[in-house]
Amino acid sequence: MRRDDITPDLLYDLYWNKEMSIRKIATYFKSYQHTILNLMKRFFIPTRTRSLANKISNRRGSGHPRWIGGSFVTPQGYRLVMEKGHPYSIDGGYVLYHRLVVENHLSRYLRPEEVVHHINGKRDDNRLENLMVFPDSKTHLKYHAKMRRYKGYHE
Ligand SMILES: [Zn+2]
Numbered sequence: 001m002r003r004d005d006i007t008p009d010l011l012y013d014l015y016w017n018k019e020m021s022i023r024k025i026a027t028y029f030k031s032y033q034h035t036i037l038n039l040m041k042r043f044f045i046p047t048r049t050r051s052l053a054n055k056i057s058n059r060r061g062s063g064h065p066r067w068i069g070g071s072f073v074t075p076q077g078y079r080l081v082m083e084k085g086h087p088y089s090i091d092g093g094y095v096l097y098h099r100l101v102v103e104n105h106l107s108r109y110l111r112p113e114e115v116v117h118h119i120n121g122k123r124d125d126n127r128l129e130n131l132m133v134f135p136d137s138k139t140h141l142k143y144h145a146k147m148r149r150y151k152g153y154h155e
Pocket of ligand 1: 116117118140144
């Protein structure tokens with residue numbers, strides 16, 4: 001992936017929604033940690049505090065307050081489930097549940113650049129009929145911009 005392809009939206013998503021570490025993001029883009037950090041600074045993406053970083057890396061089993069039967073909900077409201085052996089799992093083997101729902105339906109893995117959108121804006125409503133796939137974050141953002149023109153639309 002070329003450096004130009006690392007968009008603010010994608011970087012924010014990997015870091016804050018998918019909770020990937022700077023090291024993992026650098027590996028993912030075949031880039032360097034200092035390059036990723038510089039880009040985050042340039043895009044005004046906040047970095048995690050030490051305590052939040054520890055919380056994420058220490059999250060294990062029933063010790064976590066938001067742990068529900070093998071999965072947990074991120075601070076952003078997305079459900080992550082343990083899926084060992086998934087090619088795009090993040091730290092510790094977790095995958096975003098709404099992506100798994102779509103993958104099961106399509107019988108293929110989603111490419112990392114594909115974005116799954118929650119139609120009614122509820123991030124915990126992972127019914128197939130509430131999910132929509134975009135080929136990349138650019139198309140996804142375009143859709144959001146279009147929908148914002150309609151009164152009362154959110155997320
Ligand atoms: Zn969306």
